[in-house]
Amino acid sequence: MAENPVKHPHPQPQMKVPYQRDEGPDLTCVETCQGIFLEIDPFLYPPGTNLLPTVYTNVFDSLGNEVPNTLPSTPKRPYNLHDCDPVVTSLTPDQKRSPTDDLQDILNAAPRILTGLSYREYWGTYGDCTKPNDAGAPLPEDQIDRAGLLAQVQSGIDILEGNAVPSRVYSGFPLLHYNxxxxxxxxxxxxxxxxxxxxxxxxxxxxxxxxxxxxxxxxxx
Structure with missing residues (x-):
């Protein structure tokens, strides 16, 4: 039996550098190297061999040693590295919220608690500068919900640090990436x-x- 010219999945030989020659003032020829895949007619046998064929094997290292459990999927077993088929669980609207969704709500809530205006209402654009709107003065002390403000700030800290956040699937994943x-x-x-x-x-x-x-x-x- 003839040796497989592809030699997959072991390391492949490096291709030769294309050769270029001038055949005249207006003609340049480029000779490319012979590919490692057999030549076939792409119209009779699409897509031809200009695409890497899929081979369902484990990965091999540079020394030709097989690395077990590295074949992610096969036609008969799409989740080959899973113990069993994945289980899909429906999420509630609260569970579907991302950390960025909740952080945006917190940033919107803080100005409203302090000034009675939303984030967009509080910040106004003047020329090329953005600064607080004159109408966004702080509310009187007795009208500020300090407990609510502190709760919003703590929620933001919990999201950034990866502390427990109730009813969120991202609970425990810190956005600061400090750990x-x-x-x-x-x-x-x-x-x-x-x-x-x-x-x-x-x-x-x-x-x-x-x-x-x-x-x-x-x-x-």
């Missing part, structure tokens, strides 16, 4: 459904806006 050293996760050996001993680590993530937050990104051996 990187606490995100180390230890590996533990478990037995998979095929009876093989494998290493396991549990990591929780939340996705919102354009952010992906995780409670684990370093492995501790």
């Amino acid at each position: 990187g050293g606490e995100k180390k996760r230890g590996l533990s050996q478990i037995v998979n459904e095929r009876g093989e001993q494998i290493w396991n680590v549990d990591v929780h993530q939340i996705w919102y806006d354009r952010h992906i937050e995780s409670d684990g990104h370093l492995e501790k051996y």
Whole structure:
């Protein structure tokens, strides 16, 4: 049996540099190197071989050693690295709120408590400068809800520091990212459904806006 010219999934040889030559004052020819994939007619067998073919295997390192449990999905098992199929849970409107949603509400609430005006009403634009509106003077002392203001400030601190926030799925994920050293996760050996001993680590993530937050990104051996 002939050797597979692709040699996948082991490291591939580096392609040769294209060669360029001048055939005349108005003609330049470029010879590209021979590809590692077999030439086929892309019209008879689309999409041809100008695209990398998908091979469902584990990853191999630079020495050709297989890295187990690195195949994320297959046609028959789309969640190959999961113990079981994902479970989808419906969220309440409160649970769907992101940290940025709540922080925006807090920033809007603080000026209203102090001045009786919303954030946009309080700040006015004059030329190229933005400054407090003259009408946004502080309310009389006896009309300011100090307890409400302190509660809003504490809620903002809890969101930034990652303290417990009731009825929020992001509770415990700090926006300040100051606790990187606490995100180390230890590996533990478990037995998979095929009876093989494998290493396991549990990591929780939340996705919102354009952010992906995780409670684990370093492995501790």
